[in-house]
Amino acid sequence: MSKIAVLGYGTVGSGVVAVFNTNRELINTREGEEIEVKYVLDLRDFPGDPVENILVHDFSVIVNDPEVEVVAEVMGGTGAAYQFTKQCLLAGKSVCTSNKALVAEHGQELMDIAREKGVNYLFEASCGGGIPIIRALNTSLKADKVDEISGILNGTTNYMLWKMEQEGVDFETALKEAQARGYAEADPTADVEGHDACRKIAILSSIAYGKHINYKDIYTEGITKVTPDDMEYAKAMNRRIKLLATSHHTEEGVYILVAPFLVEEKNPLFGVEDVFNAVFVHGNMLGDAMFYGSGAGKLPTASAVAADILDCIRNKGRLVPNGWASEELDLLDVDEAEGRFFLRVTDASYDEIEELFPGAETVELDSYWDEIGVVTKTMRQREFKEKQALLGEKVRRMIRIKD
Amino acid sequence: MSKIAVLGYGTVGSGVVAVFNTNRELINTREGEEIEVKYVLDLRDFPGDPVENILVHDFSVIVNDPEVEVVAEVMGGTGAAYQFTKQCLLAGKSVCTSNKALVAEHGQELMDIAREKGVNYLFEASCGGGIPIIRALNTSLKADKVDEISGILNGTTNYMLWKMEQEGVDFETALKEAQARGYAEADPTADVEGHDACRKIAILSSIAYGKHINYKDIYTEGITKVTPDDMEYAKAMNRRIKLLATSHHTEEGVYILVAPFLVEEKNPLFGVEDVFNAVFVHGNMLGDAMFYGSGAGKLPTASAVAADILDCIRNKGRLVPNGWASEELDLLDVDEAEGRFFLRVTDASYDEIEELFPGAETVELDSYWDEIGVVTKTMRQREFKEKQALLGEKVRRMIRIKD
Numbered sequence: 001m002s003k004i005a006v007l008g009y010g011t012v013g014s015g016v017v018a019v020f021n022t023n024r025e026l027i028n029t030r031e032g033e034e035i036e037v038k039y040v041l042d043l044r045d046f047p048g049d050p051v052e053n054i055l056v057h058d059f060s061v062i063v064n065d066p067e068v069e070v071v072a073e074v075m076g077g078t079g080a081a082y083q084f085t086k087q088c089l090l091a092g093k094s095v096c097t098s099n100k101a102l103v104a105e106h107g108q109e110l111m112d113i114a115r116e117k118g119v120n121y122l123f124e125a126s127c128g129g130g131i132p133i134i135r136a137l138n139t140s141l142k143a144d145k146v147d148e149i150s151g152i153l154n155g156t157t158n159y160m161l162w163k164m165e166q167e168g169v170d171f172e173t174a175l176k177e178a179q180a181r182g183y184a185e186a187d188p189t190a191d192v193e194g195h196d197a198c199r200k201i202a203i204l205s206s207i208a209y210g211k212h213i214n215y216k217d218i219y220t221e222g223i224t225k226v227t228p229d230d231m232e233y234a235k236a237m238n239r240r241i242k243l244l245a246t247s248h249h250t251e252e253g254v255y256i257l258v259a260p261f262l263v264e265e266k267n268p269l270f271g272v273e274d275v276f277n278a279v280f281v282h283g284n285m286l287g288d289a290m291f292y293g294s295g296a297g298k299l300p301t302a303s304a305v306a307a308d309i310l311d312c313i314r315n316k317g318r319l320v321p322n323g324w325a326s327e328e329l330d331l332l333d334v335d336e337a338e339g340r341f342f343l344r345v346t347d348a349s350y351d352e353i354e355e356l357f358p359g360a361e362t363v364e365l366d367s368y369w370d371e372i373g374v375v376t377k378t379m380r381q382r383e384f385k386e387k388q389a390l391l392g393e394k395v396r397r398m399i400r401i402k403d
Numbered sequence: 404m405s406k407i408a409v410l411g412y413g414t415v416g417s418g419v420v421a422v423f424n425t426n427r428e429l430i431n432t433r434e435g436e437e438i439e440v441k442y443v444l445d446l447r448d449f450p451g452d453p454v455e456n457i458l459v460h461d462f463s464v465i466v467n468d469p470e471v472e473v474v475a476e477v478m479g480g481t482g483a484a485y486q487f488t489k490q491c492l493l494a495g496k497s498v499c500t501s502n503k504a505l506v507a508e509h510g511q512e513l514m515d516i517a518r519e520k521g522v523n524y525l526f527e528a529s530c531g532g533g534i535p536i537i538r539a540l541n542t543s544l545k546a547d548k549v550d551e552i553s554g555i556l557n558g559t560t561n562y563m564l565w566k567m568e569q570e571g572v573d574f575e576t577a578l579k580e581a582q583a584r585g586y587a588e589a590d591p592t593a594d595v596e597g598h599d600a601c602r603k604i605a606i607l608s609s610i611a612y613g614k615h616i617n618y619k620d621i622y623t624e625g626i627t628k629v630t631p632d633d634m635e636y637a638k639a640m641n642r643r644i645k646l647l648a649t650s651h652h653t654e655e656g657v658y659i660l661v662a663p664f665l666v667e668e669k670n671p672l673f674g675v676e677d678v679f680n681a682v683f684v685h686g687n688m689l690g691d692a693m694f695y696g697s698g699a700g701k702l703p704t705a706s707a708v709a710a711d712i713l714d715c716i717r718n719k720g721r722l723v724p725n726g727w728a729s730e731e732l733d734l735l736d737v738d739e740a741e742g743r744f745f746l747r748v749t750d751a752s753y754d755e756i757e758e759l760f761p762g763a764e765t766v767e768l769d770s771y772w773d774e775i776g777v778v779t780k781t782m783r784q785r786e787f788k789e790k791q792a793l794l795g796e797k798v799r800r801m802i803r804i805k806d
Contacts, residue, residue: 019546019688026548030613030726124543130689132543140527140535143422143709145429210433268695271674285422285706286533286696292671293692303688306546314724321717323433
């Protein structure tokens with residue numbers, strides 16, 4: 001018999017309890033022992049709820065109970081969640097979490113404490129909800145040098161861009177619909193400005209490259225400027241606009257950015273619709289691989305937390321492989337990265353465009369007679385920006401191209 | 404220092420050696436120890452090849468060397484490969500393989516021996532080449548009841564169907580092209596008749612459902628009957644024809660079949676082109692997930708074998724989780740399964756169709772004025788076949804619909 005505790009009875013917390021209730025028999029048979037949720041911590045009461053009898057308001061009950069081996073921290077935030085996680089690890093309990101903010105902010109320190117104490121701090125659910133990408137990076141890709149991770153890591157913005165594309169609505173309308181469906185929060189900043197995706201790509205890159213990446217160093221651009229006009233251009237080019245969190249390990253170093261990209265049809269990320277998430281990975285041996293699934297939601301996220309809990313129980317007294325090391329990794333300036341760029345330019349002649357961007361392709365839409373859509377050749381971002389600056393106010397929009 | 408041996412220096416075997424050579428430094432750093440390929444077994448000589456010095460022709464050198472901890476069996480076949488694997492396991496060495504024929508045929512016995520000896524028999528590379536689906540089923544989905552696995556598990560046939568769709572060529576032409584590119588063997592039976600996909604879905608289902616499934620019990624239909632006409636109908640319905648290996652765990656039991664299916668655009672398997680493979684999984688908590696990658700090829704397959712080797716080294720004296728148990732699972736007759744069906748019927752009236760298949764939709768193509776395309780409502784396959792039989796020779800083709 002192994003006993004666990006769940007910190008927080010919100011969406012994910014109630015999901016974790018539901019997983020162990022619904023699949024109790026199956027899980028116990030597979031693991032060869034009974035797994036019991038001994039406590040649920042929440043400040044609120046839940047009269048009539050099945051957790052009523054195991055609900056505690058006082059964290060010390062959990063941290064001081066030597067029977068509790070694994071704790072699921074699903075409270076969110078970086079305040080109490082940080083303190084509680086630290087205390088649990090110091091008390092020799094493994095901790096599993098879906099809290100990407102905490103992992104991105106204090107993951108390094110918490111993993112160090114866990115290693116010292118011979119317990120595990122696992123966070124599969126922090127990136128891509130139920131998608132088992134972290135375990136894959138830590139085990140299946142162990143013989144590979146990962147040179148690219150490109151992910152659709154935020155379901156809310158993927159839903160919004162998909163709505164904008166399918167229905168021709170603008171950003172505000174798509175946001176309202178996402179809020180009405182419960183996909184976006186009242187304050188959607190973390191999603192629409194790319195902050196959420198930024199934390200996730202920092203976590204994934206830290207694991208894949210084996211060094212610590214500070215999410216604050218990552219260039220991050222959201223989707224607030226994307227318009228229905230941009231969507232029309234994308235369609236004309238047989239592309240879709242996706243918010244990508246993309247990370248490249250080149251010979252020169254590592255660069256990471258979060259921004260809207262024009263994705264072509266043959267790219268496996270092209271077909272990722274609705275609130276789904278996906279992570280594309282390229283390994284120097286494996287080649288292309290992609291992991292697709294529900295990036296959020298009560299049960300998919302809880303499924304990943306539960307799988308981590310079972311991993312901790314199975315690996316009692318033993319460290320689960322984790323590539324993320326303490327050494328800091330300095331990122332390259334994204335201006336040094338190479339790529340192609342899409343520009344909407346007004347009041348410019350073809351000669352002017354050709355002179356600035358030799359060999360660029362152009363796209364024209366009947367409904368936008370006063371502008372030219374320009375797709376540059378591959379060039380360094382620094383050089384591109386210098387040339388873009390020469391066009392000044394004539395540039396209505398720039399979107400990166402994912403090749 | 405850990406020492407390994409590679410049995411067979413063919414495509415995958417030379418790939419495994421290449422992985423450990425190319426990524427030597429990275430792997431040694433990650434694992435915290437040096438990993439050395441001590442022997443390569445092959446009957447042939449390779450003068451001038453870097454393996455020349457470690458090449459042996461006599462298997463007993465490997466099995467009797469106590470320094471060799473892990474053996475990669477990448478010879479293929481179920482003869483010598485079976486004998487050698489068994490002897491290695493009995494000698495207390497873990498074995499990793501890409502040999503799906505052997506795993507499907509003797510996997511159960513070999514796993515039992517491994518368990519008894521406290522070593523591991525791992526076979527990630529046997530299903531979907533480099534796609535890390537087996538490890539995901541054995542770890543990340545441990546808290547889920549898996550109720551569906553549907554995969555494009557054979558790259559050769561996916562390439563052929565893709566060519567037929569893109570270029571309008573017939574089966575024979577697509578096959579010749581696949582052979583010219585080295586994707587299909589001189590005798591393509593195992594691929595085009597679905598036998599290869601059948602073994603893979605047997606392996607994946609055995610792991611997911613925790614019981615032994617005999618691949619010989621699986622209804623298997625290949626792609627040899629698919630024509631350019633069928634492709635035109637598929638396009639008219641906004642669908643693609645894919646050879647799916649599909650396995651459902653319902654309340655009534657488990658049914659598995661391998662057959663061409665019409666896949667709709669919103670299904671994530673729709674976009675899997677060329678020689679790529681993908682496995683869709685549905686868990687009762689996780690919901691939809693898909694794993695995509697190179698289903699074959701020297702380095703992707705070798706990457707998966709190498710990751711298994713590292714898992715064995717890391718788990719010395721300890722069993723890696725493996726859901727596949729000895730108990731046999733009796734499959735349901737696929738005639739009991741429900742689905743929708745597409746039929747091309749000639750010399751039949753709409754009234755006749757409506758009487759047999761009430762509520763069916765019809766599809767018509769200008770170029771096939773003498774036939775009607777029929778899409779039935781959901782019905783049991785048994786009932787469908789009875790009705791199809793009433794149409795006798797009027798039925799030109801039947802293809803299942805993937806909903």
